[in-house]
Amino acid sequence: MHPFFSILVFYDQRWNEEDVCRLLSTCFSQFYSHWELWLCPYGAGSVFSVQSFENRWPGAKQKLHFLKKTSTKLEALNWVLTFAQGEYVVLIDPSVQLSKEALFVFVVTINRYPDLLMAFSDEDSMDESGNRSDPIFKPGWNPELLRSNNYIGQAAIYNKQTVLDRLSIAPLLDGQEEWDLALRIGSFDCDKDRVVHVPRILFHRRDSKQAAGQNDREDTQRLVLEADCRRRGKDEVTIKKTEEGWHLRYSIGPLSPLVSIIIPTRLPLPYVHRCIESILSKSTYRNFEILLVINGYGSLDQEQNAFLSKYCNLKQLRLLWYDQSFNYAAINNWAAKEASGELLAFLNDDVEVISPDWIEEMAGHAFRKEVGIVGAKLYYPNLTIQSDGMILWKDYRRFHGMSRELSGYLGLAKLCQNLTGVITACALMRRELFEWIKGFDEEFAYNWNDLDLCLRLKERGYWTVWTPFAELIHYCSVSVGRESVDKQREWEEERELFEKKWKEKFPSDLFYNPNLSDSAPFYRLGTTPWDIKAWGKENKE
Template identity: 35%
Template sequence: MSIVFLLRRLRPFLFPKNSLREVWARYLLAVYSRLTNCWRGYARWQKNVEQIKKAEGGGVSIETFSFTELDGQTLLKALSQSQAEYILLAAAPLLLADSALDEIKHALQVYPETDLIYTDGDWLDRHGKRIRPWFKPAFGIDSLRAQNYIVPFFAIRKVFGDSIGWFDPAAGSAWAEDLIWRAVERARQVIHIPKVLYHQLEERMVAFDDERRVLERHLERVGWPAEVAPGPAQHTFHLRYHLRCEPLVSILIPNHDLPAELKRCLHSILTKSTYQNFEILILENNSRQPETFTLYEELQRRDGRIRLVEYHHNPFNYAEINNFGASQARGEMLLFLNNDTEVITPDWLERMLEYAQRPDVGAVGAKLYYPQGLIQHVGVILGLLGAGAHQFVNYPRNHVGYYHSMLLPQNFSMVTAACLMTRREVFWAVQGFDSIYRLAFNDFDLCLKIREQGYLIAWTPYAELYHHESLSRGYDSNSAMLARLQQERETFTRRWRALLQAGDPYYNPNLALDRGYYSLRFGKYETTPRAMPGLGGSR
């Protein structure tokens, strides 16, 4: 019997429920399970899950070029003479899986109009053992700009590569990154094959200055220049987009009593925020405590940007009260904020505006912590634990996530409305929150409606707040509320059944949805190529 097994059995007796010690024990057990699942279990996954798909028929010609052949004119001459429809490029020493060409041909049969294809991959250690699998997301431009996960192995349609000029000598060692940026700018469709089709042998030899320069040139070409600094790990970047203007941000905060929480929230906004062009709408909903109304008067006297908007309807409906608040707001930007949040980073509004100002982005989420310093929100995975759930809940705030994902801006299917920014025009274009969701899933539903209109959902780790939601918060003490939550869950899963069945594009289908985050998925299942519009085919 292992020590880990005993710890699991004895945890309820050793640690008080939801104490900080119990939370840490739960976290350490989760990390251990994930490591053993992903590291020890990867060999078992290869044996039991990986399958080779043979392409049926021909019709697609492919030619491969490795990084060793990239000597400028020689390669360009070879490309010009090639009669292949697609060119495969490797930007690092690697071996192709036996099934690689068949899988790529199959993807092209499914999506014959695609311009760019990439795949999952792993590494071979010095003993030839496969390790460190990277199960990648489907194409998302914000995730890609923070960490170019398309390299080191990808395929480009030959006539498309000819049209964009293939290689730019000015890119230097970042020739692959430069080619990818120019490709996604004009690509109609980018395909991700969620299968491990290459095994990397050595690290890519690319200079950071070259990587940064080609990324900056990409941002300038698409009209959204940004300051580009080194990220938390090699081949990652910290982008700070330039604000085009300083729009009025309407901060909407529903409140039912809880004067201490509201005071803490507003005090943090007023004393910490470096962005000053905002208004705060307190959405008063049937409060009874005299202290609450005394606080309202004090706050409005303190700052003329604070307005009290009364909404006296029973029972409480989160969607309705926020829709009403949005109808009273004057700002071009709407920021939905819970009254139990507290600002940490002074430039939180600017960091969210960087993304909300872009016409391709429909909503932006923030990084939220419990007061103990544990993660509350770093993005939501569609289908996780059923309908959808936050990832990495109760992990330490400095946890890096999967391939540093928790430290880098990402595209998600959904983010929480505990702190969510959107443009007024986008919010009303999808008719706001659906009032059928009184308590929960209203933010998930809103994000999916926004995505349905072709917008991106972005999440930034650079806007940080505490969320003083109790770690032990639950609805099991109120059977009526529990029944309501279950009803809303069922409504959500019925409405979005097709998306749930297709799977979250930003979460790899080789990863489990019924247990720990980014654990390997086992059992019989089939992964299919995933198509996303490139910048040449998006809104």
């Protein structure tokens, strides 16, 4: 397949002829030659003729087309799509330059994924001398992150018919066309490769650390998100601006469904006392029940008996007695059958609530039909990050040890996003979905049961959501008790079982860019980047 591309260049009075020529130069240098280019001036942008460029590029007359000036970029886009001949379109302005292999790499991608609707790539900055810096190595297709921040920008190609179909719904929002379009095109279907990330730097932005195409007009960005929520039937969403991007809080409706909080425990005091008290005293959502599942209770001491006596008559707390040997997966599966709530919250007995609205934040996501499970942001007692989601085949912890105040790479430590897995020291999901998927796999008694659950949900088309707006302290692995004598041996045995089960099905984590490091600290440049040009000191295109 040799697809034809239409490169659509939009510019206003901010860009002069030299700016446009700099972009055209990168287009005429493409390895792949099956393309056309439309110059689309709007506002007070200059109007050029083919004579302006023929001396520089002999093939300009055949390749270049000129749209009449329009009032707005959106008007220009609507007009040019009626003339463009390409099966795929690139929407850019002179702030962007294409790498020489850009179109060729996209052709390879299209041939691999013939039903492609959109593909996007990584990008970096390039100064006037061709020096490159400030790379953005993006996660794969991540609709939750895209709502938090337009991490795709202009570094993308689109199926033209798909663009026309989406435009028929309603006009794009002027000033945020690329973000609006990406949200309209993006599908929640995990299994169809319709939106693909190419982990190569194919676009260069001119001296900007923001993703190319981002517009910082807050009012227009809000309109984009409001329109996206309406299209998805999510009218009751609170949209707030944050320093890193946007926070969408989904309503759980007026009926206040019951949340069953399941806490397996060996009664390690004072941890479990702190956990229970923080839920009872801090949680602003009140329609919950706590199922305290006591395991290994043969010889309770005086302090533990006093603790149970204090809480045994509490209306919101039920004491359950599990008399089998410790198996985290089995305990939770058994307790889930005893639960009464529509939602199940899995909680370790050594966590402490920080965010009073943690239940509202997580439940709002859990009730979305496309979401399988929701994870929280967990800290050590000194408020450095203990866990904020998992990177498959690498580590349980992405920004482990980083301060609560820091945003991390691309702001990812403070933006809601899809991840491959979250840990169930604090996680929440719909009960009917948990029952349908038959709960945790009890072969994973100590480790990997949470990630296994996330992958089984992913396999069936559900997304895992991680939110930084539900925060708790995690004192770490107190729940396991004293029975786990050889934790390292158990970890290795269960890891081997996990790899046997999942390695072939999910060989890599699409939410973690392969150009980044394979080991902690994560989100730094890897030793063997996929990008052909390991840019740095002297690399120039």
